[in-house]
Amino acid sequence: MDFSSAAELLLLCREQSLPISEVMRRREAELADAEAAAVDARMRRALAIMREAAHTPLKEPKRSMGGFIGGEAAALAARRAAGASVCGDVLGLALMYAMAVMEVNASMGLIVAAPTAGSAGVVPGLLLALAEARGFSDDQLIAGLFDAGAVGYLAMRNATVAGAVGGCQAEVGVAAAMAASAAVELLGGTPEQSLDAATTVLMNMLGLVCDPVQGLVEYPCQNRNAAGVANALAAAEIALSGIKQHIRFDDMLAVMYKVGQAMPAELRETARGGCAACAGLCASGRAAKNS
């Protein structure tokens, strides 16, 4: 069982009456020549790492290697605990977890690249928030991860997930598309709705540049992961309301790739443009760390 496009994936889902997650799971077992139980165990390990990374900074905030971030997730948690958050449960939790994972990543902690280290907060952020707010089991979350994996695989195969090639739209954009598709499946949507949500995310994050300050995976990367979960949640809500998209996911990937190619090199992970080239950067990073 294999597919090379979203169209083929949807056909498989329809013909075999399977959700996206199950098609991806069976594809993995078949093509990797692995037992289904071994594939599941590996995904369970990924989920365990994600959960640990999403929670550790709430109790033990840690300054990043470059000194630009640290403590953001704990700050969000404190505001939630005080009942002051303007976000609902799902978005509030998702922002907190996504930023937590990026704090762990930037302080040399253990994360799962999803699809990259710089976008590692989005998928766990939204899925763990949904699990907490809606009571999804680990087995359901693992299915969500396979669904997300299918969308990420299509982006890797047919476009790019490298910031140096396609900008942040290819990293956080794709991560958010993965999260949106998984959220739709978990919340009872159809495979078509999952991919419509993935399309919506790429559309709304189209053209987002990769401009890490000092070339480090910290800032604005952590903020962008928060933007990713918000975009993913909005796209899932739109799709689950029965609103259809006029661009298919395969075509949207091609559009995203083309926009990435049109970006000047300054805006593709070279740290020579965008926020990285901002002359008015406040001295809160390295300088603060050294003082």
Next chain:
Amino acid sequence: MAFISVFDVLGPNMIGPSSSHTAGAVNVARLARQMLEPPLAEVEFTLYGSFAETYQGHGTDCALLGGILGFATDDVRIRDSFALAAAAGLKYSFTPNFTETDVHPNTVDIKMTNAAGKTLTVRGESVGGGAVRLVRLNGVKIEFTGEYCSVIVMQHDIPGMIAQIGGAFARRNINIAFMHLFREAKKGRAYTIVEADETLPHELVAELQALPGVQDAIIVQA
């Protein structure tokens, strides 16, 4: 097209912050360490391009040293690799090189010296997503990813070497997947890299080492 696994998308499981600058650095050093008999006494890293610019902020130094110590990309001991190397009696140094710019942006030279006094220098590149390749061995241009179980033969560029090396594989009924010859100059130093689909037996190395014209042979298991 090569198979893209769901764990290529949701993975690698890694110590942050960067798949190319941290996980890739672990992988390149881990590959290099297998090319010299342990224990290692000293390792000198020279960093180029983006590695030279950002190695401290990305923990590339901890990652390289962790790889030399044999840690995988998801091993939390990477953070403590300076202290662990010191405890193991391994000397190390990091030197950024800003003058040589005609290199892949994420390049490192790793010069290793083992307890027996033997040295070996490789140049590695981190090419994205944690994937790596070695592009130089003791100054000679090579191309090696460590994806397959391999034998690296260091030899003189003389007639008949390929046949003799191939013969050693044939006698053991080991199928050769790929075989590449790299040389410094005509009749100079040369390297043959043979990649196979199966784990390679250690006697193979002894047999290759005994061949006339061969200086050394090493096995790198995938």
